[in-house]
Amino acid sequence: MILKRKHISILAMKNANYASVVDARAVFRKVNEICKSEHKKDIFHIQVVGETENIVIEDGLVHIKPDITTSALEKTDLIIIPAIRGDMISSNHGNRFLVDWIIRQYQRNAEIASLCTGSFMLAFTGLLKGKKCTTHWQYANEFRFFYPDVTLIDEKIIVEQNGLYSSGGSTAYWNLLLFLIEKYVSREVAILVAKYFVVNLDKMVQTPFIVFNGLKDHGDEDVLKAQEFIEKNYVERITVEELAERCFLTRRTFERKFKKSTHCTVLEYLQKVRIEASKKGLEIGRKSVDEIMLSVGYFDSQTYRELFKKITGLTPIEYRDKYKK
Known part of the structure; x- marks a missing residue:
């Protein structure tokens, strides 16, 4: 097996989740260990890359000293955008000077992988416009609000399009890292790495973990009134016509x-x-x-079970067995 050596750039960003930086570095270093033992050479040149020579994150708890600054790095093969904390838009703004470098590298055929909420930074670059991605399910509404020109597939753990990769919530970034190892090296090596770090290699959806919380900060009082009515009266039979009448709108206008x-x-x-x-x-x-099915307004068992699995990825019994308190 002849493998071309690749340069990996793990971004040290302001407001970064330190664990995602460290974990990404650890995964690629483990691959190098394996490749060294089998082929006597590294497959990845791994560098932590920052805008400056010292990045302070985690409210001052952690100082990262990048291996190289963006101004000194001309070419890379893969950029890892770590998960970010706090207010997503403020975090993007704080890292705005990285945008031109990321775009330039992508234009030079580098691939880009955003981990968890790192998708906000990837979208901030404009490279996701008209494309698909995923992010942490808890931030799905916020992402859709700020980036309506990006198609968010929030039930997926990994989304890939045109050399742009994104992962779902929190530890789902492990699955993206393993996905990249399988692509760049082999499935056999990905399995070895998954076993070493005790990670489920083929987990592909985050639907069982999603807690639905409808988007409420859209500013449309008519829609907000309808949402509140649905959430208080979901057990009852609710029609679109009824909701439209409550808002004094035509059905077509209300639905739009x-x-x-x-x-x-x-x-x-x-x-x-x-x-x-x-x-x-x-x-x-x-x-x-069946009792729960009736209590939430469904009367047909097959319809309820099919819908439950479509939304959560599990049957009601599987869900109860997995999450029963």
Whole structure:
């Protein structure tokens, strides 16, 4: 097996999640260990790259001294954007001087992988415009609000398009790192690394972990009123016509405004609210699946189970067994 040596740039960013920087470095170093033992050479040249020679993160708890600054690094093969903490837009602004360098490297055929909330920084560069990505499910509404020109597939743990990679919530970035190892080296090496770090190699969706919380900061009072009504009365039979009348709008206008504001149709919103309520019932574990189904407004067992699996990726019984308190 002849492998071309690749340069890996792990960005040291302001407001970065330090663990994602360290973990990315550890994964690629482990691959080098394996390749050295088998082929007597490294496969990755790994460098932590920063805008300056000292980056302070984690509220001053951690100082990172990058191996090289962006101004000194002309060419790289893969950029790792770590997860970021705090206010996403402020974090992007604090790292704005990295944008031109990231774009320039991408134009020189570098690939870019954003870990978890690092997708906000990747979107901030403009490279994701018209493309797909994923992010931590908890930040999905915020991402859609700030980057409406990016298609967010928040149920996925890994999304790849045109050399741009993104991963889902928190530790899902391990799966993206392993995905990259499999692509650049081999599945055999990815399996060895997964075993070493005790990571589930083929986890591909984060739907079982998503807690639905409808987008509320859109500024449309009519839609907000409809959302509140749905969330208080989801057990009852709710029609689009009824909601439109409550807002003194035509059905067509109401549906258009609702979809634009929440990124869901009215039916999708109602379904997600009901399934979220049934998840909580299953977590408590005191009622049967059918009792919970009836308590959230469904009367057809097959429809309920199919919808539950579509939204969560698990059957109601699988979900209860996994998350029962």
